[in-house]
Amino acid sequence: GNSVTQMEGPVTLSEEAFLTINCTYTATGYPSLFWYVQYPGEGLQLLLKATKADDKGSNKGFEATYRKETTSFHLEKGSVQVSDSAVYFCALSKETSGSRLTFGEGTQLTVNP
């Protein structure tokens, strides 16, 4: 079946540090890949997505590239801010499942000033 594996957290960084959160997936065919973010006290929200191999999703300074050869979708940001502190979830969906998302375990990011 489909599954998503994220790097174990929590991750603690200083402001302006470089961020990488690793995500790998297992799926048949060609899933779409997503990063969702959950800020404290808020619901999950879509951060970025990529729907085919070699696509790069980007938003708010975050980027992730769909790598089919390594089945990965690592999240990166060049310079994190305190306001980026949140829980980040990698997820995949298959068209045949009507946008049903399969999530990773989540990675807690804390950015200190």
Add this chain to the structure above:
Amino acid sequence: GAGVSQTPSNKVTEKGKYVELRCDPISGHTALYWYRQSLGQGPEFLIYFQGTGAADDSGLPNDRFFAVRPEGSVSTLKIQRTERGDSAVYLCASGTPNTGELFFGEGSRLTVL
């Protein structure tokens, strides 16, 4: 606001009781999803509605769990004979099928004593 609304935000109940959790999706969204999130885990799919019908209920853990969406808008997740293991945050999301972008509510935290 115009986001996904879930009530109650918190529910404490005793083992064996019946519980209903309500979701009011974004107006016009035909797809509605229920997920369950345990502490330190990613959201786990329960059921997906397209309109009034359950298009995929394969994530419901057992027959104590049931969900309805009688008019294609508001949905209710019903849990009978609650068990301590049902304690979790129950998330509702709505969206347009096959886009992968879901809009999540803040969740209903269920605690079974």
